[in-house]
Amino acid sequence: MRIKTKALRFTAVLALALVSAVPMWAARGKADFTRYVALGDSYGAGVSSNAMVDAHQRNGYVATIARQAGAKDFQQPTVSQPGIGPELQLLSIRPLQIAPKAATNGVPTNLSLPRPYNNLSIPGARVGDLLTLTGAQPPTNTQTSFAQFILRGLGTSADQALAQQPTFISVWIGGNDLLGAVLAGTPAALTPLEQFDASYNALLDRLVAGAPNAGIVLGSLADAKSVPFATTIPPVIVNPATSQPVLGPDGKPIFMIADLGGGTIGQLPPGSLVTLGASSFLATGFGIPPALAPAFPTLPNAGKPLPDGVVLTPAELVIIDKAKVDMNAVIIATGARLNIPVVDINTFFEHAKAGLDFGGITINAAFLTGGMFSYDGFHPSDIGYTILANEFIRTINAHYNTRIPFASITRYFQNNGKRTAKVTAQEDVGADTPFDYTRDALDGLLQVTGTQNNLPVTNRVRD
Amino acid sequence: MRSSRFRILTIALVTLAIAPVGFAAGFSIFEQGAKATGMGGAFAATANDPSAMFYNVAGIAYQRETTAMLGGTLISFRNEFTGGDYEFPGPGTTEGFEDHLFTPPNAYMVIPVGENATFGIGQFTPFGLRTHWEDQDDFTGRFVAQDTNLKVFSLQPSFAWKTSDDRFAVGVGVEYRVSKVALERNIPAINPFTLQVADIGHVALTSDEINDDFGWNVGLMFRPSETWSVGVTYRAPITIDYEGEADFQQISTGNPQFDGLVAAGFPPDQKIKTSVDFPAIASFGIATTAIPTWTFEFDAVLMTWSEFETLVVDFENAATPDLVNEENWDDSWSYRFGANKQVNDMWQVRLGVVWDETPQPVENVGPLLPDSNRLGLSFGVGLKHGNWRIDLSELYLPFVDRDTLGQNQDNYNGVYETTANLLSMNIGYTF
Numbered sequence: 001m002r003i004k005t006k007a008l009r010f011t012a013v014l015a016l017a018l019v020s021a022v023p024m025w026a027a028r029g030k031a032d033f034t035r036y037v038a039l040g041d042s043y044g045a046g047v048s049s050n051a052m053v054d055a056h057q058r059n060g061y062v063a064t065i066a067r068q069a070g071a072k073d074f075q076q077p078t079v080s081q082p083g084i085g086p087e088l089q090l091l092s093i094r095p096l097q098i099a100p101k102a103a104t105n106g107v108p109t110n111l112s113l114p115r116p117y118n119n120l121s122i123p124g125a126r127v128g129d130l131l132t133l134t135g136a137q138p139p140t141n142t143q144t145s146f147a148q149f150i151l152r153g154l155g156t157s158a159d160q161a162l163a164q165q166p167t168f169i170s171v172w173i174g175g176n177d178l179l180g181a182v183l184a185g186t187p188a189a190l191t192p193l194e195q196f197d198a199s200y201n202a203l204l205d206r207l208v209a210g211a212p213n214a215g216i217v218l219g220s221l222a223d224a225k226s227v228p229f230a231t232t233i234p235p236v237i238v239n240p241a242t243s244q245p246v247l248g249p250d251g252k253p254i255f256m257i258a259d260l261g262g263g264t265i266g267q268l269p270p271g272s273l274v275t276l277g278a279s280s281f282l283a284t285g286f287g288i289p290p291a292l293a294p295a296f297p298t299l300p301n302a303g304k305p306l307p308d309g310v311v312l313t314p315a316e317l318v319i320i321d322k323a324k325v326d327m328n329a330v331i332i333a334t335g336a337r338l339n340i341p342v343v344d345i346n347t348f349f350e351h352a353k354a355g356l357d358f359g360g361i362t363i364n365a366a367f368l369t370g371g372m373f374s375y376d377g378f379h380p381s382d383i384g385y386t387i388l389a390n391e392f393i394r395t396i397n398a399h400y401n402t403r404i405p406f407a408s409i410t411r412y413f414q415n416n417g418k419r420t421a422k423v424t425a426q427e428d429v430g431a432d433t434p435f436d437y438t439r440d441a442l443d444g445l446l447q448v449t450g451t452q453n454n455l456p457v458t459n460r461v462r463d
Numbered sequence: 464m465r466s467s468r469f470r471i472l473t474i475a476l477v478t479l480a481i482a483p484v485g486f487a488a489g490f491s492i493f494e495q496g497a498k499a500t501g502m503g504g505a506f507a508a509t510a511n512d513p514s515a516m517f518y519n520v521a522g523i524a525y526q527r528e529t530t531a532m533l534g535g536t537l538i539s540f541r542n543e544f545t546g547g548d549y550e551f552p553g554p555g556t557t558e559g560f561e562d563h564l565f566t567p568p569n570a571y572m573v574i575p576v577g578e579n580a581t582f583g584i585g586q587f588t589p590f591g592l593r594t595h596w597e598d599q600d601d602f603t604g605r606f607v608a609q610d611t612n613l614k615v616f617s618l619q620p621s622f623a624w625k626t627s628d629d630r631f632a633v634g635v636g637v638e639y640r641v642s643k644v645a646l647e648r649n650i651p652a653i654n655p656f657t658l659q660v661a662d663i664g665h666v667a668l669t670s671d672e673i674n675d676d677f678g679w680n681v682g683l684m685f686r687p688s689e690t691w692s693v694g695v696t697y698r699a700p701i702t703i704d705y706e707g708e709a710d711f712q713q714i715s716t717g718n719p720q721f722d723g724l725v726a727a728g729f730p731p732d733q734k735i736k737t738s739v740d741f742p743a744i745a746s747f748g749i750a751t752t753a754i755p756t757w758t759f760e761f762d763a764v765l766m767t768w769s770e771f772e773t774l775v776v777d778f779e780n781a782a783t784p785d786l787v788n789e790e791n792w793d794d795s796w797s798y799r800f801g802a803n804k805q806v807n808d809m810w811q812v813r814l815g816v817v818w819d820e821t822p823q824p825v826e827n828v829g830p831l832l833p834d835s836n837r838l839g840l841s842f843g844v845g846l847k848h849g850n851w852r853i854d855l856s857e858l859y860l861p862f863v864d865r866d867t868l869g870q871n872q873d874n875y876n877g878v879y880e881t882t883a884n885l886l887s888m889n890i891g892y893t894f
Contacts, residue, residue, distance in 0.1 A: 090656050093720055358551040359830075359875035360606025361651045361660055371653035371660070381658040390550050408546070408553025410603050414654055414661040414716065 028339040029215040031400035033069040037166040038062040044121025049374040050444035053083025059382040064389035076119040080106035088375040108149040116160035124450025128199040130157040142450030162210035172219030183451040185309035187319040219343040226349035228367035229377035233274040256287035258306035271314040278310035280439040309453040341399035376445045490592035497887035501843015501856035502801025503815020505760040507748030508694035513571030516585030519694045520634030521682035523581045524625035534889030538565040549876035552603035561595040583621040590615040604830035610647040632684040661716040670707035694748040704738045734779040740770040758803040768792040768822030795822035815841035833879040835865035852891040
């Protein structure tokens with residue numbers, strides 16, 4: 001088609017410019033990482049394997065974005081080994097043993113920084129905490145404890161972010177408001193939607209008003225079923241000798257018994273999730289129906305139900321799913337209202353669950369073998385954080401017309417280089433033993449995520 | 464039926480033929496004679512030396528003296544892969560091929576019979592591929608491919624006949640094609656003790672030395688006038704079925720527990736089968752000697768690479784998953800222009816230009832084979848002295864930079880830059 005008049009041609013050029021410029025105009029501010037500030041929760045803090053520890057903080061998604069974008073003098077509230085958690089390690093696969101690296105925590109190592117940290121993410125924080133916690137409150141729970149050395153009494157997260165005159169802000173918050181329900185095993189732990197909506201909008205309004213020219217990026221929230229903490233243990237009785245489900249007289253697997261909520265004891269309906277938190281209970285026989293208990297004479301608690309806090313019934317999952325949809329709608333609406341791009345974390349985790357391909361390597365959400373998650377089954381590994389950072393970078397580049405380079409997971413190739421002689425000796429690895437994600441591991445995770453979960457003290461080793 | 468003596472001879476010849484990298488689009492190789500290569504491979508309508516058996520078999524009908532010709536091509540190349548703006552292997556990554564010098568040989572003999580017929584036997588290397596990555600145990604694409612090696616060797620008895628007035632010639636060849644293929648790569652897993660990517664094994668897939676099949680080809684030449692010539696050829700597609708061995712070698716991760724688990728599920732060495740669909744090649748050439756002492760030729764060559772749809776390696780052990788590579792190549796054209804100047808009775812000089820379209824779709828461009836469009840410039844000389852003839856040519860073949868655009872099927876993305884130099888020489892003797 002030929003364009004005849006000059007005016008028409010000008011209009012066409014203008015229209016084309018508008019269309020091609022949409023990504024630049026859609027996002028507020030610009031992506032200048034001179035002073036990059038991050039607000040978030042334990043994911044933002046770089047928690048991995050239950051611990052906030054420098055070795056993983058430096059590889060968290062926030063630190064990775066900062067590194068890739070060339071952020072200047074990017075400071076984090078670092079913690080020495082073995083981290084505040086402390087960090088879990090894998091001791092043995094068969095039997096599976098995951099335990100803290102040490103009995104005592106590491107200590108903060110960047111307390112003397114004479115200005116707020118660039119990374120102000122607080123493990124355990126919910127949206128509302130970013131407008132109220134200052135680090136001056138007494139350490140009565142996870143958020144307030146971590147805030148003591150992250151916020152140091154210098155003001156709220158939002159205050160300290162704005163005090164730095166940020167040129168770019170990432171805000172990925174809400175994970176505890178939503179997935180706290182998975183860790184607690186009950187939708188009662190969800191932040192009420194009205195409260196989430198009000199806090200989220202108030203937080204973003206505050207940031208936009210205080211840093212009107214800063215570029216901002218938000219993150220949405222992932223599904224309950226995207227973390228191995230919720231998906232690893234099947235809700236049916238498994239024969240420890242064969243790793244196969246025990247079949248009932250009808251030839252079908254037998255579902256575990258649990259407190260289904262409000263003290264109602266019964267078999268878990270199909271579609272229920274049994275969290276990693278159940279592991280130490282299962283190891284002593286909890287969840288085995290009374291009729292089957294005689295078959296497990298060595299398990300002292302066979303015939304007793306799993307506590308409510310380690311299972312999610314389909315009815316509970318419906319409520320949590322609805323909360324996810326509603327909270328993500330709030331995040332997306334807030335982003336749209338303020339012209340802030342939103343990283344589609346929900347879709348990303350769906351893809352990660354299905355498996356992401358990297359040059360012949362598949363990274364997925366399987367516990368221990370998938371590569372995406374750390375030993376707590378809830379927080380990402382270094383590889384997982386790298387891929388997450390790339391999702392943020394992808395969104396920033398698309399909306400701010402930048403070319404921030406992606407981070408490469410080749411950093412986490414163990415790369416033992418040269419071929420060795422063929423391994424011929426095969427160890428006797430034995431049959432699968434019952435899955436044991438220790439009670440210590442669970443307590444650590446609940447601690448680091450600030451989850452209230454009134455589980456019975458049975459199996460507890462540490463206290 | 465092949466006699467055992469024939470088989471032994473074939474093995475000896477195949478062992479001599481060193482596998483080259485693909486030097487025309489895909490993994491075909493059109494450099495099968497120094498004269499033709501000096502003319503940019505535009506030779507289907509000229510075809511006036513024994514390499515006609517490759518370029519247009521009808522051409523030997525016009526060759527009325529018993530002639531033997533031997534030669535080869537010295538191929539060197541530079542290759543660089545950079546990670547570009549993509550997530551994996553990531554910006555800042557650079558990789559390159561291992562240095563190899565390839566010398567695909569060729570040999571031809573034509574024997575005229577009576578006034579208008581000629582027999583010939585030719586040996587050439589119409590296909591071949593070597594993609595061998597430098598530092599293959601650290602190469603970021605090592606879980607896709609470390610070293611890919613396709614050797615091809617062809618032996619072609621030929622016969623051509625022309626009309627007494629030289630206006631028309633037809634030739635046929637029966638190509639016996641022998642091939643060997645090998646593929647190496649490492650096997651990754653997440654080491655649960657480090658939560659990092661570990662190399663847990665290395666697999667080498669190697670076919671037997673001899674995997675073979677027959678194909679046919681036909682060529683026509685038509686000379687409507689003293690100074691014009693037209694050549695048309697068709698070389699039929701050949702599918703070669705391969706049998707071979709998979710050698711699995713476990714690599715220690717440094718953790719005995721994990722190594723024990725890996726060992727328990729590690730695939731055993733076993734027999735494998737695969738097959739490769741080689742395309743048909745159809746050439747259309749027109750040449751003129753209207754300007755005295757000059758020959759100009761233009762060829763268009765079609766390769767039916769759409770035959771190459773999948774590469775499947777079938778493992779004998781049912782527990783070992785088969786390896787399936789989607790190829791889905793497209794047919795491709797090559798356009799070639801060549802000129803030959805007869806300087807005097809002894810000397811000829813030649814020039815050529817070739818544009819080779821890649822048949823490889825962008826999703827498939829990866830560590831196994833990173834192909835690209837290429838523009839070749841050639842220069843050559845020919846010297847005739849008594850019964851002897853020597854031809855030399857140089858073909859400079861830069862590939863157009865190939866960016867995978869984030870679409871590689873293994874999510875191994877970046878930009879491949881390749882440049883090749885091909886130095887060819889042939890010596891001929893007329894009896």
